[in-house]
Amino acid sequence: MAKTLTEAAITTRNARAKLEPGLYFKGIDPEVHLGYRKGKRGGVWLVRWRNWGPGANYLQTPLGTADDELKEGTLDYEGARRAARAAVEKARAETKAAAQGPALTVRLAVEAYIADRDARDSRRKGRQVRSDGGRRLTRYILGQPTRGRGKAIAAAPLADVALYALKEADLLSWRADLPDAMKATTKQRLINDLKAALNGAYTAHRDRLDANVPAVVKHGLKAAARDDDSVSVARDNQILTDGQIRKLIGAAREIDTEYAWDGDLFRLVVVLAATGARFSQISRMRVSDVQRAAGRLMLPVSRKGRGGKSGSVPIPVGKDVLDALIPAVMGRGKDAPLFERWRHKQVAGSIRWERDKRGPWQSVSELARPWDAIRERAKMPQVIPYALRHSSVVRGVRQNLPIRLVAALHDTSVPMIERHYGRYIADGLEELAARAIVPLVPAVDGDKVIRMAENRS
Template identity: 70%
Template sequence: MHALKEYDLQKWHSSLPDSLKATSKQRLVNDFKAALNSAYAAHRTRLPSDLPAIIKHGLKPPMQHDDEAAPLARDNQILSDTLIGRLIRAAREIDSEQEWEGDLYRFVVVLASTGARFSQIARMKVGDVQRAQGRLMVPVSRKGRGGKSGSTPVPVGKDVLDALLPVATNRADDAPLLERWRWKQASGGIQWERAGRAPWYSASEIMRPWHEIRERAEIPEVIPYALRHSSIVRGIRANLPIRLVAALHDTSVAMIERHYGRWIADGLDELAARAVVPLVPPDDGRKVVPMLERA
């Protein structure tokens, strides 16, 4: 560790195989960083004083946009409103059958209506439901470097606001909007019992019920992120300005253009087609002479 330089760590970081998912790479980097920092803490009297800075900067992730690691939009992940309705209906049925008490259903409804990421929705508060304005205030993403704060107002329909009414009424504005029951194994037995309600923690929590939802809806390959893809493409097809679509989904114009260029091109073609007007006069053989010309 005496000879460790930033370049050594950067070289190791860049050599990680591309087959690893971005999240797997980051977990590996975090574990390695923790091990190095732990070793420094145990032997700091015998190690260079600038070693923590070397570790910090050597393993700093490259600048990456918040959607860089997002799955690319494929044709089968751009869903029509009808297919999204089938997913929501399936979520409501499974919620009822498995006694989620509306928690699963409401989370899927907010995913579909806002196009936000799981982590953003999980941080929403009761006060983020602004029924009078017909919108939800979605917290900005925490991805990327630097601290970000604030919320993005996202218009939603009365149907979405009605679905949230049970958890948005008679609760403190700073309470978590969407929660779920936690379970623990009963002491001395094999039975599981409820251990209170808490916010959703991780996107992995929705994966097991999601498999059942998509099977029930008969869309077996669809992923939860398809709801975000579909929301973005819906805005593009509605001819909203790309900057507005990007703002509503807490991303950049560059990322919209990179991931959804095909749908942007289709929309521009449609707009351009509307601007086409007939310019060539009809060839009538001059058999009809306009009155003004004859005069």
């Protein structure tokens, strides 16, 4: 039978001053006792608790110096109680985690997430690839060895933190250590990847983890407050006029001809400009998605967000766009990729490259080099391919199309449109309001204004 705990008066400095040197306890839980060890020159706090592991014996650990003489840097009774509870909760969580196998760490969560993302992207592209999220997390969480001329990158301290012990401070410290030069959008993508990895690990192992883990992740990785003015300025720089877009398309036609792209580059740029779609959507289009009789293109929905989205969105386009696509659809199967390009291989024993075979566009990075040539030819050195999407959204807003329709055509949400293009929405509404203005003040001879008769009815 367990012995009955004999409690001592240790709650106040005066009570502890009356005690003889020795060890005293006071219960704070049926199996947790706050201890006070008094010496000749003051005392210290400790806690003991029943071990849930093998042997079921008691364990104990020191907590700190009691405030018998000094208050600064010491613990009073209530402070010691809080420290005792925290120490026991941590110890029991470690014992529970050890009993269920190797501790789950941030590293293991990130590695599982990267494997899943890489497998998903490989299935979509039909070949083995590394996901963008995997690259980011490897660089800024897991670390990587020396590669060629690149220096080795050490793993972040966060990588070895156990999930059961994860604190908001761990996540905030990791965020603070990210490079200042990192773009805000890149930083947010990295944070989103880490959030998805941690939440995925909790979902898969919630029987082993504390229920507070999702809250820790939510608050430790919440989106930083944005400077809306800076976002607006960045967007303004990439809103193109119709004339500028035609200039880019004309430059794309010239570069296509000069570098023997056989129309592949030109057609891709035309559809990017006409639809405002993402590259990832256009690259999945099929020949059957060109519906010339209906005057439209069927655009695959994006893979952004949760859930398995499928289907296509009809996008009306002009005859000029449909005519540009005729070479890509004539004589080809309905299920064939609409946009293809030549693949090249190096001639054996030579530095010369030659055409090998045709295949679909696989990554937006394949557009980087030809786009540099296009914008140089168009004398628009700062323009990016995504400017075609920004401009398409603003074009719809300026035409006073319903915002919900603009969002649907661009496979995004109304809040996203309002957040990033609110200025142009306001301009369009102002124009509509201006059209509703009618003369109200009656004129008289000599253009003198007279007061309207008061309505006495």
